[in-house]
Amino acid sequence: xxxxxxxxxxxxxxxxxxxxxxxxxxxxxxxxxxxxxxxxxxxxxxxxxxxxxxxxxxxxxxxxxxxxxxxxxxxxxxxxxxxxxxxxxxxxxxxxxxxxxxxxxxxxxxxxxxxxxxxxxxxxxxxxxxxxxxxxxxxxxxxxx
Numbered sequence: 001x002x003x004x005x006x007x008x009x010x011x012x013x014x015x016x017x018x019x020x021x022x023x024x025x026x027x028x029x030x031x032x033x034x035x036x037x038x039x040x041x042x043x044x045x046x047x048x049x050x051x052x053x054x055x056x057x058x059x060x061x062x063x064x065x066x067x068x069x070x071x072x073x074x075x076x077x078x079x080x081x082x083x084x085x086x087x088x089x090x091x092x093x094x095x096x097x098x099x100x101x102x103x104x105x106x107x108x109x110x111x112x113x114x115x116x117x118x119x120x121x122x123x124x125x126x127x128x129x130x131x132x133x134x135x136x137x138x139x140x141x142x143x144x145x
Contacts, residue, residue, distance in 0.1 A: 023047065050085040050096065057099055057128040058083035065103065065122035072118070075108030078145075099132060102141040115144040 008030070012021035020036040030047075038044025058081040069076050086098040103119060110118070119142040123129050129138055 023052070050087055053096070054083040054085040054099065057085075057126075057132075058101065060128040061101060061122055061126045062103065064126040065105075065118060068118050068121050068125070069105075069107055069110065074110050074114075074118075077106040077108060079103060079105045079107075096132075096136050098137045098139065100139050100141075102143070104143045104145055106145050110144060112142075112144045116142045 007026040008023060010021055010023045013019055017037050020034065022032040022034055024031050024033070034046035035048050036044055036046060039046035040048040040050070061083070062079050062081040065081075066076050066079055081101055081103040084098075084100040085096060086100070087094045088097045101123075105115060107115060119140050123138065123140055132138060
């Protein structure tokens with residue numbers, strides 16, 4: 001049995017190129033968010049799975065880093081993580097190849113080397129990073145401000 005369970009749903013109508021869909025979350029934060037071929041492979045209005053994955057990874061990683069820093073006696077003033085999810089053509093389809101994380105932090109009691117070490121530790125512990133490990137090249141840039 002799972003310790004934590006969260007739900008999301010997707011609805012799609014039509015073929016790949018001309019169809020459209022919506023995604024929703026159980027919490028209601030996303031409610032009927034539109035996605036389509038254009039939002040995924042071109043520049044359309046709406047969301048896409050890769051953007052949502054990047055958002056989830058940035059949020060998960062930042063929370064993990066905050067916990068580690070606080071547990072080691074640092075004062076976390078501000079952490080901001082930008083995640084870029086990259087997809088490449090792979091045979092007949094596509095695959096997510098790289099997730100680039102750039103984290104900027106204002107952390108009391110830390111220096112650049114210490115901050116970088118905590119970023120490495122967070123990368124090993126973050127559930128989203130762990131699920132991608134071995135399948136996606138994950139890079140981290142740590143900037144202490």
